[in-house]
Amino acid sequence: MAQRPRDIPGALTAAGGRTDSTANRADATTDRADPTANRADTATTTAVAPPGAGRSPEPSRTPQTPRTHQPPRTPPTRRAPDTGRPPHGTGSAADVLARYLHQQATEFLRGLRLHGDSGHGAGGAAEEAAEAVRLLRGAARRISGTLHVFRPLAEVPWTDQFRSELAWLTETLGREYACAARLARLRGALHRLSGAAEAGSAAAPAVGAARAGALLERQLTLARTRAHSAALQALGSARFHAVADAVAVLSTDPPLDPSAHDLPAQDALPLLAEQSHRLLLEAVGTLPLAAAGLPYNAEALSHGLADAGVPAAESRQDAPWHQVRLLVRLRRYAQEVLDEQHQTEIEPGLTVRLLNAGQALDRHRDAAEAAAYAAAAARTPRIAPATAYALGVLHADQRYEVEAARFAFGRAWQRMGVAR
Amino acid sequence: MAQRPRDIPGALTAAGGRTDSTANRADATTDRADPTANRADTATTTAVAPPGAGRSPEPSRTPQTPRTHQPPRTPPTRRAPDTGRPPHGTGSAADVLARYLHQQATEFLRGLRLHGDSGHGAGGAAEEAAEAVRLLRGAARRISGTLHVFRPLAEVPWTDQFRSELAWLTETLGREYACAARLARLRGALHRLSGAAEAGSAAAPAVGAARAGALLERQLTLARTRAHSAALQALGSARFHAVADAVAVLSTDPPLDPSAHDLPAQDALPLLAEQSHRLLLEAVGTLPLAAAGLPYNAEALSHGLADAGVPAAESRQDAPWHQVRLLVRLRRYAQEVLDEQHQTEIEPGLTVRLLNAGQALDRHRDAAEAAAYAAAAARTPRIAPATAYALGVLHADQRYEVEAARFAFGRAWQRMGVAR
Numbered sequence: 001m002a003q004r005p006r007d008i009p010g011a012l013t014a015a016g017g018r019t020d021s022t023a024n025r026a027d028a029t030t031d032r033a034d035p036t037a038n039r040a041d042t043a044t045t046t047a048v049a050p051p052g053a054g055r056s057p058e059p060s061r062t063p064q065t066p067r068t069h070q071p072p073r074t075p076p077t078r079r080a081p082d083t084g085r086p087p088h089g090t091g092s093a094a095d096v097l098a099r100y101l102h103q104q105a106t107e108f109l110r111g112l113r114l115h116g117d118s119g120h121g122a123g124g125a126a127e128e129a130a131e132a133v134r135l136l137r138g139a140a141r142r143i144s145g146t147l148h149v150f151r152p153l154a155e156v157p158w159t160d161q162f163r164s165e166l167a168w169l170t171e172t173l174g175r176e177y178a179c180a181a182r183l184a185r186l187r188g189a190l191h192r193l194s195g196a197a198e199a200g201s202a203a204a205p206a207v208g209a210a211r212a213g214a215l216l217e218r219q220l221t222l223a224r225t226r227a228h229s230a231a232l233q234a235l236g237s238a239r240f241h242a243v244a245d246a247v248a249v250l251s252t253d254p255p256l257d258p259s260a261h262d263l264p265a266q267d268a269l270p271l272l273a274e275q276s277h278r279l280l281l282e283a284v285g286t287l288p289l290a291a292a293g294l295p296y297n298a299e300a301l302s303h304g305l306a307d308a309g310v311p312a313a314e315s316r317q318d319a320p321w322h323q324v325r326l327l328v329r330l331r332r333y334a335q336e337v338l339d340e341q342h343q344t345e346i347e348p349g350l351t352v353r354l355l356n357a358g359q360a361l362d363r364h365r366d367a368a369e370a371a372a373y374a375a376a377a378a379r380t381p382r383i384a385p386a387t388a389y390a391l392g393v394l395h396a397d398q399r400y401e402v403e404a405a406r407f408a409f410g411r412a413w414q415r416m417g418v419a420r
Numbered sequence: 421m422a423q424r425p426r427d428i429p430g431a432l433t434a435a436g437g438r439t440d441s442t443a444n445r446a447d448a449t450t451d452r453a454d455p456t457a458n459r460a461d462t463a464t465t466t467a468v469a470p471p472g473a474g475r476s477p478e479p480s481r482t483p484q485t486p487r488t489h490q491p492p493r494t495p496p497t498r499r500a501p502d503t504g505r506p507p508h509g510t511g512s513a514a515d516v517l518a519r520y521l522h523q524q525a526t527e528f529l530r531g532l533r534l535h536g537d538s539g540h541g542a543g544g545a546a547e548e549a550a551e552a553v554r555l556l557r558g559a560a561r562r563i564s565g566t567l568h569v570f571r572p573l574a575e576v577p578w579t580d581q582f583r584s585e586l587a588w589l590t591e592t593l594g595r596e597y598a599c600a601a602r603l604a605r606l607r608g609a610l611h612r613l614s615g616a617a618e619a620g621s622a623a624a625p626a627v628g629a630a631r632a633g634a635l636l637e638r639q640l641t642l643a644r645t646r647a648h649s650a651a652l653q654a655l656g657s658a659r660f661h662a663v664a665d666a667v668a669v670l671s672t673d674p675p676l677d678p679s680a681h682d683l684p685a686q687d688a689l690p691l692l693a694e695q696s697h698r699l700l701l702e703a704v705g706t707l708p709l710a711a712a713g714l715p716y717n718a719e720a721l722s723h724g725l726a727d728a729g730v731p732a733a734e735s736r737q738d739a740p741w742h743q744v745r746l747l748v749r750l751r752r753y754a755q756e757v758l759d760e761q762h763q764t765e766i767e768p769g770l771t772v773r774l775l776n777a778g779q780a781l782d783r784h785r786d787a788a789e790a791a792a793y794a795a796a797a798a799r800t801p802r803i804a805p806a807t808a809y810a811l812g813v814l815h816a817d818q819r820y821e822v823e824a825a826r827f828a829f830g831r832a833w834q835r836m837g838v839a840r
Contacts, residue, residue, distance in 0.1 A: 192718070195726035195733050209725040295715030296824030298612070304813050305629040306615035313615050378809045388805035389798045392812020393724050400820055404716030 111135030208386030300403035325361035364405035371398035531555030599644035628806030720823035745781035787821035
């Protein structure tokens with residue numbers, strides 16, 4: 001098995017990038033002085049603002065080891081070493097990857113700029129901040145994914161550490177929005193379960209549902225506020241600036257292996273994309289798709305009451321699906337690189353199907369997390385039985401959403417099989 | 421719309437049948453002396469024993485009006501009045517109906533005999549008693565259904581009152597077994613939700629699930645015991661004996677309209693069976709089959725938390741499905757009469773499909789009742805939040821069973837449409 005994003009150990013050291021100044025290391029929470037002001041294309045990274053929007057796709061792997069100094073990567077040493085063969089120009093694997101990484105770095109920096117403009121998310125700028133975080137996270141995921149799928153062409157181990165830092169960033173920025181989305185999902189479910197969604201229904205929800213809603217609102221609002229503070233703190237840290245600087249440098253100096261400059265794109269890139277497809281197929285092969293394809297198989301809730309303490313059984317059951325979610329996404333990014341290679345969408349049908357499959361698994365993840373949250377909320381001390389009852393209904397409802405998402409993925413995957 | 425079984429008002433009066441003795445009227449709970457000993461074919465009705473087995477398909481309509489004396493039906497007055505035409509013999513509608521009713525009456529009396537043999541259900545005879553009640557109820561439903569579908573050929577209003585008495589009997593005898601079946605269903609669901617169904621799983625259920633199970637066990641065992649007593653009481657009543665006697669007389673003297681003796685079976689019976697089919701189609705036409713055909717439509721739980729007091733919204737949603745369940749059953753019995761007419765199963769495919777559709781709707785009814793029961797149990801005062809939570813999960817689980825049953829019915833119904 002190839003390494004998964006979450007499996008990559010270590011971290012980019014704060015001072016290990018190309019940051020010219022190390023003055024704002026540590027846990028600075030204030031806007032730092034611009035240590036990269038001497039680089040035009042990274043000037044925007046200095047606009048530090050409240051954390052932005054999105055969902056948390058990969059568990060962060062904040063490095064546990066104390067940051068150590070690494071020899072700084074000296075930017076311009078790796079470009080097309082003289083191998084006796086003339087470089088392929090626009091046709092080499094390195095060229096294609098560089099173009100794609102450049103685009104993503106540009107998006108990332110656009111996100112940073114937008115975030116700075118949003119004035120810390122105050123007032124109507126909250127949407128702007130959310131959009132900024134969406135851009136930042138999307139670009140970070142694509143950069144990380146590309147460096148993973150095309151790892152044989154990348155400059156390891158630096159890129160592995162870099163990817164772990166990108167994961168930390170996307171997770172940290174996304175947590176606030178994940179809380180908001182979870183609250184919206186659970187609130188919507190309670191609304192629906194109260195029959196309030198029906199036209200002409202003016203019925204107030206029952207006591208239990210109202211209390212459960214208030215409890216979730218309180219807990220998730222608190223979690224969101226905490227996540228907001230944590231994101232603010234992270235955005236002011238040297239660690240964040242090191243990542244932002246490294247992204248900025250991607251534009252001009254992609255961290256690619258010298259061999260990538262010699263390999264024609266059409267030889268190297270489809271092969272590695274295909275390998276990522278194979279890993280995806282293998283992972284999907286371990287899923288219980290036959291059972292999931294039968295509607296109302298009641299599989300997702302089969303451990304709904306297994307253990308009041310920890311929903312470990314459900315987590316175990318969900319894990320392979322979460323894994324496939326990540327692999328679908330990697331495969332989608334790989335396809336984007338191939339599209340970049342051909343300067344056109346080469347398999348639009350595949351792209352759409354990957355997107356659909358991924359969306360089903362996003363829904364799977366969201367529902368699974370919401371269900372676990374409802375179960376956890378029911379363990380709040382001193383709640384009324386009616387509240388606990390409503391949370392039980394809510395938990396089961398979200399677990400059925402999990403099952404429905406698996407069913408939807410199965411359908412999407414069938415279409416994928418027909419297409420290839 | 422034709423009258424539905426449950427809509428028929430009035431009741432057979434206790435003294436209105438052909439019971440020769442009225443000594444054991446009222447609420448006698450003891451085995452009564454045999455008031456019909458002078459009739460050989462009804463002698464078996466005197467074996468009074470604990471109530472038997474089955475489910476309660478039709479809400480009983482115990483007459484609210486005080487029993488009034490009706491002139492007793494004088495058994496042998498209606499046979500083939502002289503209409504100038506010779507009776508069709510085996511070919512008349514009356515002949516076919518009489519044969520079918522005779523068979524069902526025989527089954528009923530066999531059930532009664534078996535119930536007497538079971539020695540009040542003590543020890544290993546409990547299964548025998550359950551089988552006896554299954555026979556009794558099945559025959560009673562068929563007699564009632566036949567008299568309803570072929571009502572224009574029956575001797576109304578006597579048969580209408582008789583049918584209401586049969587409904588009371590099936591309901592009274594079935595309630596005990598309905599409690600047992602409901603407990604088994606809820607216990608099974610709790611078991612499944614605790615992950616205990618998994619191979620090699622020795623995990624004890626969580627506290628909440630265990631407590632919820634104990635609560636349901638306690639409440640449903642109590643309800644079952646009460647239903648048992650009520651059935652015992654009913655079996656000793658003059659009302660019951662009047663019904664049993666009336667059934668016994670069916671064998672020799674079916675309550676049919678004189679016109680039935682003149683009509684050729686092939687003219688009258690398929691027409692009325694077709695009419696019952698049309699009523700079924702109309703009722704199915706009002707069901708939201710398009711929505712139910714989309715798996716995971718989350719429709720059945722859309723009012724799961726609507727009102728903590730009464731699950732009125734869910735009942736309203738379920739009612740048309742319950743109605744169709746009864747119509748499917750009537751249609752099935754009508755088909756049995758047509759089979760009797762031709763002395764062979766004339767449309768085996770249709771029979772199987774009606775059976776499948778009916779089974780899906782039985783499951784729908786069972787799950788709906790179990791869900792309502794779980795919700796009601798959650799309103800027991802002073803239960804722990806963990807218990808209430810488990811009952812909430814259980815309620816939602818059973819409502820999804822309701823949804824799954826609707827989906828299954830939709831599939832079965834589609835096949836029905838293709839066939840006809």
